[in-house]
Amino acid sequence: AASGPLAGKKVIVTAGGTVERIDPVRYISNDSSGKMGFALARAARAMGAEVTLIAARTDEKPPQDPDIKVVRVESAQEMYEAVAGRWKACDILIKAAAVADYRPKQSAPSKIKKSGETMTLELVKTTDILESLGKMKDKQFLIGFAAETGNAEAFAKDKLVRKNLDLIVANDVAAEGAGFGTDTNIVSIYGAEGLVLDLPLVSKDEVARRLLGLAAERIAGAAL
């Protein structure tokens, strides 16, 4: 059996950007490369956890580790179903994925043809995965990410409370070397008590190790 501070824990990590189809050849997505989520999956595994990585569109292939179970999804709805179906057995959920807040109301079954000078796309809200699961929380330790472009602290704290999270990782995605696509990140981690850890520019691997270290500590503390 695996050893380490997360041995015996079931960890779910989501990564990448969801794809919301307009038609079979077009979609709405975002710049998430999957790197932050992949780093988290690797770090959780190295700490002994049983890891499921739920990956939407990513730039690179997910880790090729036989001990990391990879589930590919496309849309926010598919990601929701993949996470919700594994929720009861889950000990730690980390939502590093960039999930679309809106999707096209209709996804056309065949390629939309060019016609008028303008075209209107009607969007509807997606399910907020974290918020839905936050409402069904019992033993699970829930970690969210907040991608902000300013005022990160206030927005992150609001998300922590609204989504019933144990920790939230705020990254200012407008800062050089942080956020989407990079191998590094700059984060501030908040808990219910306020700021827990400020990390300067470090690798996403280092962010992952420090974040999971905090989660392991808090879970062990709660079990005493």
Ligand code: PMT
């Ligand atoms: O993939 P990389 O290129 O490495 O980039 C990493 C990252 C910038 C994508 C990552 O560090 C990050 O910040 N991920 C969260 C991006 C995001 O969607 O933030 P948000 O503030 O919109 O959402 C807050 C939280 O709610 C997130 O944990 C998100 O997964 C979750 N959410 C959002 C919408 C939704 N419908 N369901 C959700 O669960």
